[in-house]
Amino acid sequence: MANASNATVVNLGVVPLPGSIHIESTFGAIFLGGCLSVILYGLCMHQTYGYYRSQYSDSPILRLLVAVVILLDTTQVALVTHSIYFYLVINYFNPAALLKAVWSFDLVPAFAAMITITSQSFFLTRVALLGFKFKIAAVVSAALLVVKLVCGLIFAVKGFQTSSIEFFSSNLLLFDIALGSASLANFIITGCLLIALRRANNGQHKGDSVNAWIVVNIVNTGGFILVGDLLAFLLALTKKDTMYWAMVYMTTSHLDIATLLSVLNSRKLSQHNNMYLLNPGEFARGGMSFAAAERLATAERFNVPQVGDAVLQPSIVDIKVTTEVEGDHPRAGAGAPGKGRMMSPV
Known part of the structure; x- marks a missing residue:
């Protein structure tokens, strides 16, 4: 065993940080966002397992939709994990690398936008099926989600062109537009679904448990998605020198998938x-x-x-069954008893 007294001690001193980067509010926030993303990813995978196990006879389109969003979500988690590992592990003693925009980090907003628009297509269909007025709201919401997707793609392209992390601070307007359009789209979708639920229930289901009420009126209408988008949007407007908005933004796509799977797993399908x-x-x-x-x-x-x-109610069919009784009874037109068949309704 080597003698401890012979060990070489290297005095690294204080490693200066480039520019005005504050670790806690920038890469610390990104690290927390990555941890929350992994937790929500595990929740989504659990819901996915329950979906494919219980909804094996579901529409092929919906089964394909779930597979696509889970594939995109898995890719996004891998990108987030790689970017955090690059900044906080590989370049732990290389502060200059904090100014570099790694390729995986550039792709995160684009994949988050693709997850949102893919999973939200289900909710846009829900709204469109409510009626003509709701179809207009669905079209407006779809246009707003496309704006978020375009902003995410523009960010990815510019990130590869500049290769600098300062692109975040110099292009916050791009994120403001993306987060604002997503918040407005989810506000419209959630509002339409809540209006439809109120008209459909009309005082019914008052005896439901609190958990059932929360699932139907908050979770399945996209309430958590709306809160996440609004929080990220407000943080982007008020905390421009930090990455707290990115921490929340990294979790909103997982909320999209979790809400989608919650709706799919809570359906009550009839024989139709x-x-x-x-x-x-x-x-x-x-x-x-x-x-x-x-x-x-x-x-x-x-x-x-x-x-x-x-509301389409199935028709009620009144079925009458007759039975045949064989025994001794008077024949028609005859005075003597005899054998024959008699029809009696049941």
Whole structure:
């Protein structure tokens, strides 16, 4: 064993930081955002496992949607992990590297925007299925989410061009536009879903538990997404010299996926989603056309609150059963008893 007295001691002293970088409010905030991202990623993976296990007969489009957003989310977590490892581990004693924009960090906003617009397409469909007025709101929200995606792509391109971390501080307006448009889009989506829920419930479900009420009215309407986007937007406006807004921004895409999976896993699908008609004409004469049943199945598949005439109730079929009784009873027109069959309703 080597003698401790022979060990070489290197006095590193105080390593100066470049510029006016404050570790706690910049890379410390990014590190915390990465930790929160990993936690939320684990939650999303747990929900994904539950979805594919319980919703194995779901629409192929929705199953593909979940697979795509999880793939994007996994890629984003890998990018965040690589960027944190690059700054805080590989270049631990190289403060000059803090001014360099690593390629993985440049791609994070772009992937976050792609996750948002992909997962929010489900909620845009939910809103559009509510009616014509809601379709207009869905189109406006979609346009705002496209603005966020464009800003994320522009950031990635400029980040590769400059290769400097100072691009964050010099292009905060780009993030303000992205976060502001996302906040407004989620405000419209959440507001439309809450209005539809209020009209659909109309005083019903008062006996539901607090947890059920929170899931239906806050989680599944995108309430947590709206709070996250608004918080990131306000921090970007008020704390321009820090990266606290980025810490929150790194978690909002995970909230998008967690909300999507919460809605998918909390649906109550009826037999209209797996319906096979031997005689569609008879089904239509019974009170519900095939097209109406298909609309109902789509609404249930996207967990759309049923408002007004959109509520489709299945027709009630009154079935009478008759039985045949064989025994001794008087024949018709005859005075003597005999054997025959008698039909009696049940």
